[in-house]
Structure formats: C-alpha cells, structure tokens
Amino acid sequence: MLVVRLPAQPSRHRVAVWRELRRAGALSLGQGTWALPDVPGVADGVARAIELAERGSGEVIVLSATGRGEHDAARLTAMFTAERQEEWAEFLTECGRFDAEIDKELRTGKLTMAELEEEEQSLERLRRWYRDLMARDVFGAPAAEEARQRLQHCADRLADYTEQVFQALHQM
Known part of the structure; x- marks a missing residue:
C-alpha cells in the first residue's frame, strides 16, 4: 500500500x-x-x-497491508484482475487493428519494404506491450491467453505478409 x-x-x-x-x-x-x-x-x-x-x-x-479476511483479499484480487482485463481488452483491439492493416495492405497491393518496416515496428510495439501487461498481470486475467494467441496470429500474419513483399520485389 x-x-x-x-x-x-x-x-x-x-x-x-x-x-x-x-x-x-x-x-x-x-x-x-x-x-x-x-x-x-x-x-x-x-x-x-x-x-x-x-x-x-x-x-x-x-505500508505492508493485508485484508482483514479472505473476503478482502479476494476483493483486491478481483479489482486487480478487472484492471488487467481492461488492459487486455485494449491490447486485443490493437491486435485487431494490426490484422486489419495487413488486410488493407494486401487488398491494395501495397507490398513495399517501407510498408513492411512499418508493420514490423507495429508488431514489435505489440510485443513490448504484451510483455509489460504480462509483468503486471500477477493474478492471471482470463483474457491473457487469448492475447497470447492473438499476438501469435499477428506474428504469423506478418510472416505471411513479409513473404508476399519479398515475392513482389523479386518479380520486378
């Protein structure tokens, strides 16, 4: 405290x-x-x-503090978890935006090194954010596992996009 x-x-x-x-x-x-x-x-x-x-x-x-009983400790844990859950929800929204951005680049055929670098930076920002959230999520909010899966999905999407960029550049 x-x-x-x-x-x-x-x-x-x-x-x-x-x-x-x-x-x-x-x-x-x-x-x-x-x-x-x-x-x-x-x-x-x-x-x-x-x-x-x-x-x-x-x-x-x-101050070192503990709840007066199990109810107080459970309430504090629930409050911490609710805050982390909100942060994970925001993170998941950003993963969705990353996914949509890759979709847009593929749809418009924007397969350039500049765009690839921008997407790599976006993924790295998501990775840092994920690590920071994991460090704070000491009680294990339910959305943490979904966030891990979505981050992996984003990494997979970037790998696919990278492959398509390199193929487009080598066809020129």
Whole structure:
C-alpha cells in the first residue's frame, strides 16, 4: 500500500508518479492511495515512483497491508484482475487493428519494404506491450491467453505478409 502526497502544482510531478504507478500495475484506491501486490518486479516501479515524488517535493509512505479476511483479499484480487482485463481488452483491439492493416495492405497491393518496416515496428510495439501487461498481470486475467494467441496470429500474419513483399520485389 502506498500513500502518495504531492503539492498540487506543478501537476507534472503528480502525472509522472501516476504514470509510474500505473506502469507498475498499481490499483488506485482513492486520492493518493495505491495498492500493489507484493511480488518481484513491483519494487522497481515503487522505487521510481518514490524518486519522482521526492523530485516534486512530495513523499510516498509504503505500508505492508493485508485484508482483514479472505473476503478482502479476494476483493483486491478481483479489482486487480478487472484492471488487467481492461488492459487486455485494449491490447486485443490493437491486435485487431494490426490484422486489419495487413488486410488493407494486401487488398491494395501495397507490398513495399517501407510498408513492411512499418508493420514490423507495429508488431514489435505489440510485443513490448504484451510483455509489460504480462509483468503486471500477477493474478492471471482470463483474457491473457487469448492475447497470447492473438499476438501469435499477428506474428504469423506478418510472416505471411513479409513473404508476399519479398515475392513482389523479386518479380520486378
């Protein structure tokens, strides 16, 4: 549990701490109060958030906390999982956009190296995003497996597109 206190202005410090805590997978429980599971990998994000808060003339109090009972622990787990589920849904939407982009390039016959490089960059962005989400998804949201499959599908689509680009370039 983290209690974050920062001056209201300038707001860039609050935003920087907020972004770092979100990146670490923190769950906002209310004004300046955040919860994180005590798992490996979270400590770096907490340390960065503390450093950012201190740069902004603020402070972070880190507390070890557990629920009063199984119900509280289950509720927190459900809240973390719901947040990850939303992130996975957004990721799946982006995989769909990647798929649609490949379809468009094939439909219009845009088989160029420039377009291939752009699609490779898009896939690499999806891969980084997937790794980041996996690191935050400590309780295993249901959509994680579908996301893994969709990312593999995107990689397969890019491999097929790459083959078609090379075939088109060598026919010239």
